[in-house]
Amino acid sequence: MTGTIEPRVTPPRMEYCTRCVYPAASAAAIVFDEEGVCSGCRTHEEQATVDWAAREEMFRDLCDDYRSPDGSNYDCLIPVSGGKDSFYQIHLLTQVYGMNPLLVTYGENNHTEVGMRNIQRMRDVFGCDHYHFTASVEALKKLNRAGLKKMGDPDMHAHMGINAVPVQIAVKFNISLVIWGEHGFMNMGGMHSYKDMVEYTAKYRVEHLLRGYDWFDFVGVEGLEEKDLLWAKYPTDDEIERVDVRGVFISNFFGWNQAEHTQTMIDTYGFETNPIPFDRTYARDSNLNNIHDNGVHDYMKYVKFGYGRVTDHACRDIRNGILTRAEGVELVRQFDHVVPGDITRWLDYVGMNRNAFEAIADEFRDPRVWVQNEYGDWIKDNIWDHN
Numbered sequence: 015m016t017g018t019i020e021p022r023v024t025p026p027r028m029e030y031c032t033r034c035v036y037p038a039a040s041a042a043a044i045v046f047d048e049e050g051v052c053s054g055c056r057t058h059e060e061q062a063t064v065d066w067a068a069r070e071e072m073f074r075d076l077c078d079d080y081r082s083p084d085g086s087n088y089d090c091l092i093p094v095s096g097g098k099d100s101f102y103q104i105h106l107l108t109q110v111y112g113m114n115p116l117l118v119t120y121g122e123n124n125h126t127e128v129g130m131r132n133i134q135r136m137r138d139v140f141g142c143d144h145y146h147f148t149a150s151v152e153a154l155k156k157l158n159r160a161g162l163k164k165m166g167d168p169d170m171h172a173h174m175g176i177n178a179v180p181v182q183i184a185v186k187f188n189i190s191l192v193i194w195g196e197h198g199f200m201n202m203g204g205m206h207s208y209k210d211m212v213e214y215t216a217k218y219r220v221e222h223l224l225r226g227y228d229w230f231d232f233v234g235v236e237g238l239e240e241k242d243l244l245w246a247k248y249p250t251d252d253e254i255e256r257v258d259v260r261g262v263f264i265s266n267f268f269g270w271n272q273a274e275h276t277q278t279m280i281d282t283y284g285f286e287t288n289p290i291p292f293d294r295t296y297a298r299d300s301n302l303n304n305i306h307d308n309g310v311h312d313y314m315k316y317v318k319f320g321y322g323r324v325t326d327h328a329c330r331d332i333r334n335g336i337l338t339r340a341e342g343v344e345l346v347r348q349f350d351h352v353v354p355g356d357i358t359r360w361l362d363y364v365g366m367n368r369n370a371f372e373a374i375a376d377e378f379r380d381p382r383v384w385v386q387n388e389y390g391d392w393i394k395d396n397i398w399d400h401n
């Protein structure tokens with residue numbers, strides 16, 4: 015129609031936590047209260063009211079209940095990536111509580127050099143038995159593609175492996191106690207309260223950690239067969255009951271201050287952070303194992319939800335008083351949109367071209383976040399425009 019001016023496309027307006035930098039369209043379930051403070055910040059606040067001495071006593075009793083009386087078996091199993099939280103967990107269990115754990119790693123392939131050095135250091139300094147499982151590289155390449163196409167998550171295989179292999183090994187070795195690290199949905203998003211003492215269950219695994227998908231959903235995708243996914247099968251209810259496997263989160267028993275823990279692990283055991291800056295976040299202490307974890311994997315999170323790991327890191331550091339909110343907002347502005355340099359390597363690894371990748375990625379853009387403007391560019395609301 016002549017004479018009318020097309021309205022400019024504006025993205026949906028997003029609500030952000032008034033205390034940290036989480037948006038309402040968060041990957042982990044999050045709600046805001048009447049003050050505009052998110053559930054993750056409120057749960058973090060609870061830490062000041064928890065009787066940590068009583069929790070520590072509970073943990074000591076737990077260790078005593080499960081410790082092998084005659085040393086004929088492992089006392090517990092710890093799923094470990096070789097990261098800072100793994101070091102902290104092993105440190106507590108072996109040095110403070112005198113437990114003999116079996117360590118289990120789901121190896122993601124594409125290890126970084128610093129990640130491998132930390133895994134070797136973990137073996138050297140703690141002297142524990144260590145199971146390091148790696149699936150067939152051919153199957154992993156297919157799963158990278160399948161995860162991207164089905165869920166917009168090339169790293170889906172890692173969620174599947176981390177949440178199956180250690181529990182399979184627990185059943186195989188008759189180990190009843192599995193010590194998980196942080197409960198991410200609780201500690202970051204505030205899905206539960208510290209009062210709930212949430213434990214690891216098969217239901218939590220599928221509904222939250224695997225977002226409703228399981229290994230069988232990938233049979234027939236990208237040529238994957240059941241035989242490629244045996245490692246991703248969770249033990250049956252009968253197997254879990256026979257061994258009486260119980261999974262607890264260590265963050266329910268000890269105040270979780272990652273910055274403090276990381277520094278202690280560096281000083282005590284020589285844990286290494288990433289020697290060079292990452293493309294997509296300022297933090298150098300997290301997700302060091304896989305070349306693509308802080309790269310293309312995290313970039314897909316940004317494409318889907320409109321924010322990436324720098325937002326998670328800024329929220330963590332704001333809550334712990336390391337950053338102000340304004341500093342957090344600036345870091346989000348600096349890093350969240352960056353297209354990572356490892357994308358070329360990843361495309362080569364899985365055999366996909368850039369256009370195909372972009373087309374698949376665009377299918378997963380959350381309509382609560384993204385809209386295409388009059389030039390065809392994807393645009394979204396930004397936190398720095400809100401202040």
Ligand SMILES: [Zn+2]
Nearest residue numbers: 031034052055
């Ligand atoms: Zn918040």
